[in-house]
Amino acid sequence: MRPKSIRRCTKCVIDETVPGVTFDDAGVCNHCHEYFKLIMQLKPEDDTKFDRILEPLYIEKSIMGLSGGVDSSYLIHWLVKNNIKPLVVTVDGGWDTDMAKNNVANLVSKLNLNHMEIKLDYDVVNDIQLSFIKAGVIDIDNADDVAIKEVLYREANIRNIKYIISGSDFKTEGKQPRGWSFIDGTYVRSVHKKYGTIPLGDFPMITIWKQALYHFSGIKVIKPLEYMAYNPYLAKDFLAKEYGWQDYGGKHYENHYTKFVAAYWCYNKFGADKRKIEYSAQILSGLMTREEAIEKLAVAPKFSRKELLYIIDNLGISIEEFEKYYNGDNHTFAEFTTSYPIRKMFSSITKRLKRL
Numbered sequence: 261m262r263p264k265s266i267r268r269c270t271k272c273v274i275d276e277t278v279p280g281v282t283f284d285d286a287g288v289c290n291h292c293h294e295y296f297k298l299i300m301q302l303k304p305e306d307d308t309k310f311d312r313i314l315e316p317l318y319i320e321k322s323i324m325g326l327s328g329g330v331d332s333s334y335l336i337h338w339l340v341k342n343n344i345k346p347l348v349v350t351v352d353g354g355w356d357t358d359m360a361k362n363n364v365a366n367l368v369s370k371l372n373l374n375h376m377e378i379k380l381d382y383d384v385v386n387d388i389q390l391s392f393i394k395a396g397v398i399d400i401d402n403a404d405d406v407a408i409k410e411v412l413y414r415e416a417n418i419r420n421i422k423y424i425i426s427g428s429d430f431k432t433e434g435k436q437p438r439g440w441s442f443i444d445g446t447y448v449r450s451v452h453k454k455y456g457t458i459p460l461g462d463f464p465m466i467t468i469w470k471q472a473l474y475h476f477s478g479i480k481v482i483k484p485l486e487y488m489a490y491n492p493y494l495a496k497d498f499l500a501k502e503y504g505w506q507d508y509g510g511k512h513y514e515n516h517y518t519k520f521v522a523a524y525w526c527y528n529k530f531g532a533d534k535r536k537i538e539y540s541a542q543i544l545s546g547l548m549t550r551e552e553a554i555e556k557l558a559v560a561p562k563f564s565r566k567e568l569l570y571i572i573d574n575l576g577i578s579i580e581e582f583e584k585y586y587n588g589d590n591h592t593f594a595e596f597t598t599s600y601p602i603r604k605m606f607s608s609i610t611k612r613l614k615r616l
């Protein structure tokens with residue numbers, strides 16, 4: 261019997277395996293339509309919009325997260341060369357690769373940055389991550405994500421900083437569907453309440469309510485890369501030459517745990533290839549052809565047994581225990597208490613908050 265063919269978008273490489281995907285009569289997916297809508301918003305009649313968006317950053321204080329990944333590394337270089345010098349924050353959850361640490365150290369030293377490192381409680385990070393693994397859900401990297409977001413808003417709030425500069429760029433990374441990645445503090449609390457073993461203490465955690473409060477206190481998020489002709493491949497070469505920057509090999513691979521999540525857990529346990537979202541955005545942005553993307557996707561992400569054992573060892577569990585969770589049933593965020601019902605109800609408001 262011939263295997264059922266999987267329907268794929270005629271413009272990008274998003275297919276039926278991506279949760280929430282829809283296709284129009286021409287076979288073009290909803291991600292493509294969303295991309296073109298956002299591009300239209302970025303391209304106003306006059307070309308001074310970027311200048312106007314950047315303007316307050318020359319006068320006001322700003323803050324930015326620096327992971328050592330290509331996007332934030334290139335952005336901080338660009339900002340400093342354009343006389344914008346934000347307070348730079350690195351959040352250490354205990355899983356950063358040495359390459360990422362070196363990248364951060366080199367940038368901080370060569371650009372003479374005002375740098376702050378916030379070290380999370382590693383035991384709590386691990387306990388949250390293990391709770392998610394036990395829960396058998398896909399988005400097991402929530403701990404770092406809710407913490408980083410909260411730390412940036414919190415530090416901005418404490419220091420009366422009104423601008424958070426973000427290195428995210430939908431043109432080159434796309435937007436992961438909620439069914440693959442749902443970043444939510446309420447979700448974290450719910451999963452941890454059921455499976456956690458130690459108290460969360462004062463672990464930083466963004467929630468929809470906190471984000472709304474920060475927003476109403478006047479804190480705005482600016483994403484400069486979205487307005488630039490940003491090419492992460494050229495940026496990598498440039499950073500390597502200029503800063504001795506090292507390439508860690510894939511989106512979010514600068515962190516041992518996020519690499520495990522994308523290249524092993526999501527791909528093998530859930531059949532979710534997150535590269536489809538990233539490559540699709542890059543096809544639409546002219547950074548990759550559809551044929552190149554299809555070729556790349558035919559090769560599974562590399563994740564060695566040694567890397568897996570490092571993760572299991574650091575989580576403090578046995579291989580047998582890990583395999584029990586890995587082979588267990590798959591679950592979704594919908595089975596836990598989350599802010600999703602509220603987000604859905606106020607979707608127009610939250611969309612505005614996210615874009616600010």
Ligand SMILES: [Zn+2]
Pocket residue numbers: 269270271272273274288289290291292540
């Ligand atoms: Zn598409």
